[in-house]
Amino acid sequence: MSDDLYREYILDHYKNPRNFGRLEHATISHEEGNPLCGDVVGIDILLDKDNNVADVKFHGRGCAISQASASILTEKIKGMNIEQVKAITKDDLLEELGIEVSATRLKCALLSLKVLKAGIYGISTWPDEEEE
Amino acid sequence: MKQNAQTPTGLDVYKIRQDFPIFSRKLKNGKPVAYLDSAATSQRPRQVVEAMEKYFFECNANIHRGVYQISEEATAAYESARQKVAKFINAQSSREIIFTRNATEAINLVAYTWGRQNISQGDLIVLTIMEHHSNIVPWQILAKEKGARIEYVDIDEKGYLRLDQYTNLLQQAPKLVSFTHVSNVLGTINPVKQMVKQAKEAGATVLVDAAQSAPHMAVDVQDIGCDFLAISGHKMLGPTGIGCLYGKRELLEQMPPFLGGGDMILKVTLNGASWNELPWKYEAGTPAIAEAIGLGAAIDYLNRIGMENIHAHEKMITEYALEALSEIDNLTIYGPPLSDRSGVISVTIPGVHPHDLATIVDRDGIALRAGHHCCMPLMDRLDIAATARISFYMYTIPEEIDRFVESLKKAKEIFEK
Numbered sequence: 411m412s413d414d415l416y417r418e419y420i421l422d423h424y425k426n427p428r429n430f431g432r433l434e435h436a437t438i439s440h441e442e443g444n445p446l447c448g449d450v451v452g453i454d455i456l457l458d459k460d461n462n463v464a465d466v467k468f469h470g471r472g473c474a475i476s477q478a479s480a481s482i483l484t485e486k487i488k489g490m491n492i493e494q495v496k497a498i499t500k501d502d503l504l505e506e507l508g509i510e511v512s513a514t515r516l517k518c519a520l521l522s523l524k525v526l527k528a529g530i531y532g533i534s535t536w537p538d539e540e541e542e
Numbered sequence: 543m544k545q546n547a548q549t550p551t552g553l554d555v556y557k558i559r560q561d562f563p564i565f566s567r568k569l570k571n572g573k574p575v576a577y578l579d580s581a582a583t584s585q586r587p588r589q590v591v592e593a594m595e596k597y598f599f600e601c602n603a604n605i606h607r608g609v610y611q612i613s614e615e616a617t618a619a620y621e622s623a624r625q626k627v628a629k630f631i632n633a634q635s636s637r638e639i640i641f642t643r644n645a646t647e648a649i650n651l652v653a654y655t656w657g658r659q660n661i662s663q664g665d666l667i668v669l670t671i672m673e674h675h676s677n678i679v680p681w682q683i684l685a686k687e688k689g690a691r692i693e694y695v696d697i698d699e700k701g702y703l704r705l706d707q708y709t710n711l712l713q714q715a716p717k718l719v720s721f722t723h724v725s726n727v728l729g730t731i732n733p734v735k736q737m738v739k740q741a742k743e744a745g746a747t748v749l750v751d752a753a754q755s756a757p758h759m760a761v762d763v764q765d766i767g768c769d770f771l772a773i774s775g776h777k778m779l780g781p782t783g784i785g786c787l788y789g790k791r792e793l794l795e796q797m798p799p800f801l802g803g804g805d806m807i808l809k810v811t812l813n814g815a816s817w818n819e820l821p822w823k824y825e826a827g828t829p830a831i832a833e834a835i836g837l838g839a840a841i842d843y844l845n846r847i848g849m850e851n852i853h854a855h856e857k858m859i860t861e862y863a864l865e866a867l868s869e870i871d872n873l874t875i876y877g878p879p880l881s882d883r884s885g886v887i888s889v890t891i892p893g894v895h896p897h898d899l900a901t902i903v904d905r906d907g908i909a910l911r912a913g914h915h916c917c918m919p920l921m922d923r924l925d926i927a928a929t930a931r932i933s934f935y936m937y938t939i940p941e942e943i944d945r946f947v948e949s950l951k952k953a954k955e956i957f958e959k
Binding site for chain 2: 415416421429446448449470473474475512515518
């Protein structure tokens with residue numbers, strides 16, 4: 411059975427999430443929920459002295475889109491400098507996911523990025539968030 | 543695919559569907575919508591929209607104060623809608639029917655008027671764990687303001703209210719008891735008459751949330767015996783933006799007004815105002831005239847079909863769906879057996895998040911609801927984040943259930959492979 415949204419790549423990350431768990435000595439730790447469907451994503455980041463992502467873990471529960479997105483995002487940022495992480499846009503993540511999501515499901519797909527940015531900036535919205 | 547169940551209910555559902563233009567529409571995938579979300583909002587028949595159009599195109603004017611013909615016609619149409627509501631729920635007088643925006647506003651009206659007048663520090667308010675947020679949050683706001691406390695009646699494993707616990711709570715002499723007639727998640731039909739009787743004997747004022755019952759079964763406020771009852775127009779074929787509060791006349795007379803403004807006054811001076819008589823005391827400002835008229839037309843439509851027929855048809859569809867779903871492995875169905883269940887079925891499948899399920903079935907043209915259904919405390923109680931919910935109405939056909947079941951199997955395959 412093939413499905414353009416729930417394709418192998420997404421389902422694989424959903425069923426076998428990468429970097430799943432918690433970091434004990436995280437430099438940045440942040441968690442948020444999506445009230446629409448009760449998705450929760452939390453991300454712990456350990457930065458080294460040069461502000462590179464030495465390690466990253468995520469935890470949470472929710473739909474395949476939100477959890478796969480978190481898994482994919484943690485893979486992407488591992489090793490990156492914090493400035494590069496800050497520069498990741500919504501479109502970057504959506505491109506990485508390789509799926510087209512409807513307006514309601516966009517919140518699921520982007521929850522992990524929201525958590526990441528909010529954790530880094532220490533705010534619940536990040537500078538380039540626009541009205542929907 | 544199962545063979546189509548006949549409708550032994552005297553209700554020609556295929557003919558009824560012709561009154562709902564939305565069922566002739568083809569979605570992006572070329573299929574018609576299988577609309578299984580009537581607990582969120584019902585579809586609207588042509589007759590309702592035409593009644594509203596008639597107001598807009600033939601007698602569009604503000605009501606109550608115009609002395610010209612079209613204003614008088616508009617006033618008559620608006621007030622006739624009120625009488626239809628009164629008759630529909632068997633209120634003693636149409637003065638006991640207050641038009642609101644929705645059931646939520648109806649409950650808030652009681653919280654902000656009766657509640658502020660009658661609830662004091664330390665008073666007890668009894669609610670249930672299966673309430674919609676609209677029957678929790680207004681009371682939480684009130685309780686916080688007044689220093690009152692709230693207790694919630696729990697459910698048992700089958701999705702029934704724990705009436706033993708309810709009885710015990712009533713012994714603590716609550717000032718207010720407020721509960722839903724039908725759960726929008728579990729489909730449980732609560733024994734309202736018995737519960738109201740007990741609450742009245744305990745000296746409480748009682749509000750019944752009929753948003754999920756009035757569209758689907760005969761609701762008789764005098765038989766139920768409640769003090770207040772809240773209704774939602776858009777869940778019973780009417781338009782959005784209109785709901786009703788029923789209140790016993792003596793209570794409505796004693797309560798202070800809700801919103802201040804035009805139409806709710808008798809006389810205004812620079813030093814104060816006196817209030818209009820019922821029901822207009824609670825209807826400040828220009829109301830939703832077209833929407834009230836639309837609700838009146840919806841009630842005409844429901845009466846023509848017959849609430850008993852509607853209830854019987856939904857029961858047949860619910861039975862059909864429960865049977866089809868019971869054949870699917872690894873599926874949890876919430877709520878009580880058919881005998882005490884309205885046309886609402888919530889399910890979960892391990893490994894398939896309800897939102898993913900909703901997205902997959904959406905591609906097959908099936909409209910269902912996934913989420914907490916504005917019942918987060920109930921979700922916490924059931925220890926789940928969300929359910930996928932299908933809900934029915936007089937126009938639901940077995941073919942739509944078949945389409946849902948097929949699509950559900952597909953979703954399971956995608957996630958279980």
